[in-house]
Amino acid sequence: MTRQVRLTAVVLTLLCVHAAAEEVGVVPHEAVQEAVAKVAPSVVQIETVGGTDEIDGLPVGTGPTTGLVVDAKGYIVSSSIHFANLPSGILIRFPDGRRQPAQLVATDHNRKIALLKVEIDSPLPVPTFAQTDSVRVGQWAIAVGRAFDVERPNVAVGIVSALNRVWGKALQTDAAVSPNNYGGPLLNLRGEVVGLLVPMSPMSDEEIAGVEWYDSGIGFAVPSDGLLQAVEQLKAGQDLYAGRLGVTFAKSVAMSGPPVVRSVLPNSPAEKAGLRKDDRIVRVGDTNVTRLAEIRYELARRYAGDTIVMLARRGDETVKCEATLVASLEPYRCPVLGVLPQRGTTQDEGVLVRLVLPGSPAAEAKIVPGERIVALDDRPVSGADDLRNRVARHKPGDKIALDVAGEQDRRKVDLTLAASATTLPDDLPTPPIDPEAAPGRAISLSLPEWKNQVTAYLPKGYPSVAQIH
């Protein structure tokens, strides 16, 4: 009796193992064909005419390539790499051989998606999209392209290797992904679209990054939810870009250590949000962060124009910063007020003006040497460094208000900051000192803003170089 039960158990176990092996190990080819057949009418071929022959030194193929219908009204998505060489003409070839010109509506440079539009007489077949949160690592993944033959799709089978790759922007698959199916769909066994196949790389944002991994067993697809959200935005004709914040971190932070801000770029979203040097970022959006990679993960998925709330530790307090990300950070332009402040520090209020540059905003506001700048935008000025730092945070063209104290009176002046000169004046003023017969000694300085060396002549007895900064 006991022996019989045991034997039955063994047989049952063997049967289970066998059944599991069938399900897991062997590619279900018939199911794959059925899945492909479901989506095939929505997978189109794309041909381009003209355009540059290389991008970043790599030759650009002339196609044909693949696209996927996402909207019955004539919207088709593809991989943006197919249009990075700015072709003069784009042609869609439908599975029935019909050809139609297409317009590039807009490009998502963050997720590498291009949205195309064709004029239609009848609605285009739209595939079914899978819920992205239903995708599991290990499930079958079918990569479909239409690069070889307009009548027949080309198919590669693998599994979903990972979720949330490339800073949360992509699914990873071991199905063969290459120029033969970039722009085509990645399917599940039910024939639902789980993502759009694109070249991508976690190491680089370049337009063509990731192509070097073609057919390697490492392929990426933008998951359906991100894809469809991007499509809705792209329909407005606006290109989408990765959102930039404008903070830098020390090199050591990249590997480990807390994400303490090394610098905040002037006029960047980070600066406008009030983030400062030495702040330690502790929360981005809904996620607590302790490492730089976590911040990057949160930011990389977001677009320029997205608003993000961050918490940062500053000393003993926690500050809340709300930043609206931008596509590109403005290069810094130094604003000019036009005064030389007194050197060193004094006990007196504000900053003594030593010299006013002719034609500068300060001169136009009738500030004269001997007056003191005591407040900027209604906040007291504590010294020359404070004034310099606070003016530097503006850009040329910004309006500021100064409180200026003279011998007797005190007045408020409004002025507009100028840009530093970008052209050389026609006539250089005669130097006040004849360099040959300079009474002092010559020293060399290199200024941080300028590459050139300058020479300054100092009066005899001038103590040190540090003082003239």
Place this chain on the structure above:
Amino acid sequence: MVKVYGAGGFRGLEAYQSGFLFSPEGHILTAYTTVLDTTMLRVVLDDGRRFDAELLGADARLDVAVLKIDAQGLPCLRLDAAADAEAGAPVLALSNMFGVATGNEPVSVQQGAIAIVTDLDARRGTFEIPYKGRVYILDAVTNNPGAAGGAVVTWDGRLLAMLGKELRNTRNNTWINYALPISVLRPSVDAILAGEQSVAGGDHGRPKAARPLTPRALGLILVPDVVPRTPPYVDSVLAGSPASRAGLRPDDLIVFLDDALVPSCRTLREELEYRDHFEVVRLTVLRDRELVEVELSAEGKESRP
């Protein structure tokens, strides 16, 4: 399956490849490559036996060759038992890729499927081989050094195809994993066995025309060809020319010559070099977001008074 050793060994040119026996008397099917460019061909069977091999013949159009070794009673994959397969069919690919198998080691086996059954792109210059017919594109990375001449079989061991030599798709700069169906190779193999074909020359397609067509002969002045891929925009149309009679206009973007995509001015000129001056050609142009198709005959121009 056999391992074939011959000429090569230089940088980027392997001196080995794959092949398989298709008769008990030692006939071997393999790819026609530079490896066979020697009188010192050696074949190693999977039991480790070594033979000198003779090149019976080859068909350069298909890049297929037949070797013969002096032996009897060998196991083989019979060509007349070969099957055809559809896209999606699971397959095994057997080859001595990277030369990893030596001596009595059997060749490597990869699994995959047929990604698509298609014709190699007939457009000039897409593939660096003369063959433009039916192939199996494989969903398996079989494009490896030494894999040419390997066998593609079903999971129950029926012969389907022979792995082709390493091949690049110049249209998208990828290496292509393909195999030539046995049904395509059969006529060549039969001809070689019948002694009708020793080494057939490649058919490099249609020759260039003696007096070819030019854009100007059609009445088309294209925009100056300044970059490698200048889009073939019409700059002007000569009055009274075939192009003008067909209604072509400046700023039309030429996209097709007959059925061939013309991505650049250069391609258009090259394609026209294969057409005689009297031929009627069909041009498709992109104009104001619409495709317009016209037929042009330069002959008409000459009949003009």
